[in-house]
Amino acid sequence: MARSRTIAVLPLAGVAAALWLASTAAQQAPAPSLQGLLSETAPPGIDRGLRELDAPRAPRADSADAEPFLRGSVIVKFRPGSSAGARRELLAQVDGAAEQPPSYADFDIVSIDARADPVAVAERLDREPDVEYAQARYRVYPRLVPNDPLYSRQWNYPAIDMERAWDINAGATPAITVAVIDSGVAFRAAIMRYEAGAFRLGRGGAIFPALGAIQVPFAAAPDLVGPDRFVSPRDFIWENTLPFDLDGHGTHVAGTIGQLTNNGVGAAGMAFNVRIMPVKVIASTWDQIFRSPQQGTDDVVARGIRYAVDNGAKVLNLSIGRLGPPAPVLQDAIAYAVSHGAFVAVAAGNDFESGNRIERLAEFAPQIDGMVAVGAIGRDRGRAFYSNTGAYVELAAPGGNSRVGGTTGGVLQQTLDGDLVDTYLRGPARFQAPRFDAFTYDFLQGTSMAAPHVAGFAALLMQQGITSPAAIEAAMKRFATDLGPPGRDDEYGHGLINPRASLRGLGLAR
Amino acid sequence: MCLMGPSVVGAQTGEFMLRGFADIGRTTFSAERSFQAVLGSERGAVFGGGVEAVLPQRIFVHLRASRFRATGERVFLFDGERFRLGIPTTVTVTPLELAGGYRFDYRWRIVPYAAAGVGWHRYTETSRFAETVENVSERFQGYEILAGGEVRVTRWVSAAVEAQWTTVPDALGTAPDSVSREFQESDLGGATVRVKVVIGR
DSSP: OOOOHHHHHSOHHHHHHHEEEHHHHTTOOOOOOOEEEEESOOOOOEEEEEEOSSOOOOOOOOOSSSOSEEEEEEEEEEOTTOOHHHHHHHHHHTTOEEOSOOTTOSSEEEEOOTTSOHHHHHHHHHTSTTEEEEEEEEBOEEOOOOOOOSGGGOTHHHHTTHHHHHHHSSSOOTTSEEEEEESOOOOSOEEEEEEEOOEEESTTOOEEOOOEEEEEEEOOOTTTOOTTOBOSOEETTTTBSOOOOSSSHHHHHHHHHHOOOSSSSSOOOTTTTSEEEEEEOOOOHHHHHTTOSOOSBHHHHHHHHHHHHHTTOSEEEEOEEOOSSOOHHHHHHHHHHHHTTOEEEEEOOSOGGGTOOOOTTTTTGGGSTTEEEEEEEOTTSSBOTTOOOSTTOOEEEEOOOHHHHGGGOSEEEEEEOHHHHOGGGGOTTTOOOOOBSEEEEEEEOSHHHHHHHHHHHHHHHHHHTOOOHHHHHHHHHHTOBOOSSSSOBTTTBTOBOOHHHHHHOBBSOO | OOSSOOSOOGGGGTOOEEEEEEEEEEEEESSHHHHHHHHSOSEEEEEEEEEEEEOTTSEEEEEEEEEEEEEEEEEEEETTEEEEEEEEEEEEEEEEEEEEEEEOOOBTTEEEEEEEEEEEEEEEEEETTOOGGGSEEEEEEEEEEEEEEEEEOSSSEEEEEEEEEEEOTTSSSOSTTBHHHHHTOOOOOEEEEEEEEEEOO
């Protein structure tokens, strides 16, 4: 069953980033967001099968036509010991005022004039001795792309010798919790009510009519959900405990980490016995249409990271990223995670053919032992065309490459049925309310798909006995299969992950 | 010359003796850190036995086989810390040693002796989940010196205490995925103290 090529080739993140709510575009005050849980139960998820003929989407990257940051506020971390009076005085200089302290954050969100340039304001604050860092609230995007099905189609696992690795460690155990810090996960059933106002896709695009108050069905991904599978779900976009995936990215990523395996259904995952903590920090197009109170900005992601660690996650997967200036708030958050015993896998970025700009979430990986930036390879074990290169690339894992693998060259997992999710891609005339209770097996490509291989791998290592994040990173690097020029290089880092060799470790003589 | 010797001690009588022996000992391996990391201890029990010919000139030659065997687990080493991976690994060292030496004049009931020799040490290492080629079964040549003292217990039975130092160079530390490579320990030898029971005149 082939999907529309038009649908498949549009980079969703670009759409999301380019979304202009009609009211915002008209410089009106945005309407308050509305989200309500109508029913705790809903019919089970609908499995709509394998999608292997879809043309691959381009890997997601930052949108070119949307502002990369939010206006009206900046992120500020004051140095310990600075007085409240000094802080107020400092903020007064930029017409700023601290908002209510956000949860799971050691920084403040400071309101500033909406007309002011937040980058300039942040730079000014950053120079003050009482300020540890200040930065604009840059948007963070998922890193991926789709396609199609089942274990025999999952070339990515044999490529890293997973079958023999599973002999040693059969998918870890529920003692390990992996946080999927992403667009949410299809983790439970519910019927939700949303208010969908009019909006425009991109500057100058057609206006989509308001749908008004709509009821939207959700279901758990059938090949992902199991007893006690999900722990401590949290949504930092809607500020609640219902991190529904309104995109499909997070569900796909969660599948690579922990898709149920040996259950006679669908596809396999790396660490299929772990618990999954869905932490939503990315606002999808639908979240924005529904006017979510938060977007996927640096501060939101930082809070998600801290939340995950504080609630017991031992491995964090960040298949997200952004370009632009450095992100100290995220570096701080990831350092916090590692210092609290959590390993962090981050996508190295999909920007290679657009200038190979620095992926800001990944760039500090070399400075943090216990955090790994992951590049992508295709079926040919060569670097995927989109995968960023640079000194910060530390390891490579299968991310898919449609240029060498065709429509099945991506990474296969179950996710939301895009036909029923991305209805805005049909245009205003055929646009309709989405549903998030139907699933397909899609091939996606991107460093977003590579990172969860490393996150799942980390969970296996942790279960096997390597409990320190820094040691996990060292084990991954030590046993990686060298690709490209001998030794570490900027394309593959230390090489392709080799889970079996790492799990076996060292013998006395061999 | 006999000062305070036992009534009958073959070697001092100038007779040819062909004897068998069994022994139990404890070896401390030179590759201390490697054995400690994988097996949990650098020491272990060694069981052996062999035959010995003593010539009238107090020169003796012995051929001895022994075995050390211990099971530990594969590990990962990082920053001075050992992470145990729960994969059982069994190490077996089986030396076959040929040594020649001299039995000195006795004092009291004790006959001191010393020897030096050559050994062929079979080293095997097997671990769960390993493919055949990933297990190790190799033989290395080594050298040894030993010294001990023997006392006649009965007409046909003697007992001895013996200390031996063995070197088996370049046996370990060659494979990249090995603890011995990490610690740059290459010698499979070590020091052994053993108790020996000798049967025969």
